[in-house]
Amino acid sequence: MKRERGILIVLSGPSGSGKSTVISELLKRRDDIRFSVSATTRAPRPGETDGKDYYFIGRDQFARMADQGAFLEHAEYVGNRYGTPAGPVDENLNAGYNVLLDIEVQGAAQVLKKRPDAVSVFLCPPSLAELERRLRGRGTDPEDKIKSRLDTARREYEQAKNYAYIVVNDDADTAAAELDAIITAGLCRSGERLKSIQEGVISI
Numbered sequence: 001m002k003r004e005r006g007i008l009i010v011l012s013g014p015s016g017s018g019k020s021t022v023i024s025e026l027l028k029r030r031d032d033i034r035f036s037v038s039a040t041t042r043a044p045r046p047g048e049t050d051g052k053d054y055y056f057i058g059r060d061q062f063a064r065m066a067d068q069g070a071f072l073e074h075a076e077y078v079g080n081r082y083g084t085p086a087g088p089v090d091e092n093l094n095a096g097y098n099v100l101l102d103i104e105v106q107g108a109a110q111v112l113k114k115r116p117d118a119v120s121v122f123l124c125p126p127s128l129a130e131l132e133r134r135l136r137g138r139g140t141d142p143e144d145k146i147k148s149r150l151d152t153a154r155r156e157y158e159q160a161k162n163y164a165y166i167v168v169n170d171d172a173d174t175a176a177a178e179l180d181a182i183i184t185a186g187l188c189r190s191g192e193r194l195k196s197i198q199e200g201v202i203s204i
């Protein structure tokens with residue numbers, strides 16, 4: 001169904017929860033979603049593309065953008081800054097697309113305060129032991145970064161209760177199917193449907 005304005009989906013989960021795989025599966029399943037490309041001061045990992053995975057920018061540029069209010073939210077995470085450029089989010093929402101934010105818990109809390117109608121989902125790996133195995137298996141981060149990401153993950157788990165939904169990523173296809181269903185449910189909320197009726201997109 002055509003929509004005048006899309007919905008915002010906030011997805012968080014410890015790094016190593018398998019978010020990027022689940023997101024790419026989800027984007028294959030649905031063509032009504034636009035992924036929000038964040039800005040970060042962290043260095044690109046092998047295989048990451050500027051403008052597609054992230055906008056890789058320097059600390060000065062990040063600080064300037066933050067001062068200018070260019071971010072919907074921003075946060076410091078394991079020594080690097082991350083932020084969601086606000087402009088593209090609203091452009092896509094206004095064009096009728098649903099916008100997916102892959103952001104950590106502090107940023108998610110900021111978005112949910114500003115946009116309480118956003119659909120929030122916490123993705124977690126089956127266990128902390130499995131998370132550790134995945135982080136080490138990735139082979140991209142030094143030991144101190146892995147330790148710090150695990151500590152952060154423990155703290156992040158405590159925030160899971162602030163999300164409307166929790167998806168356990170045992171298997172990426174199943175997790176993507178659950179996320180797909182959650183988004184469909186978000187679009188079917190009476191508030192969203194009544195907006196479409198008022199806009200004349202559907203009539204009853």
Ligand code: 5GP
Pocket residue numbers: 012013014015038039042073074075077082083084102103104105106107108
């Ligand atoms: P990574 O460095 O592994 O790509 O991402 C680290 C964490 O930063 C992940 O939890 C990811 O969801 C989060 N992140 C990515 N982009 C943003 C953003 O724009 N804002 C916030 N607050 N977190 C982000």
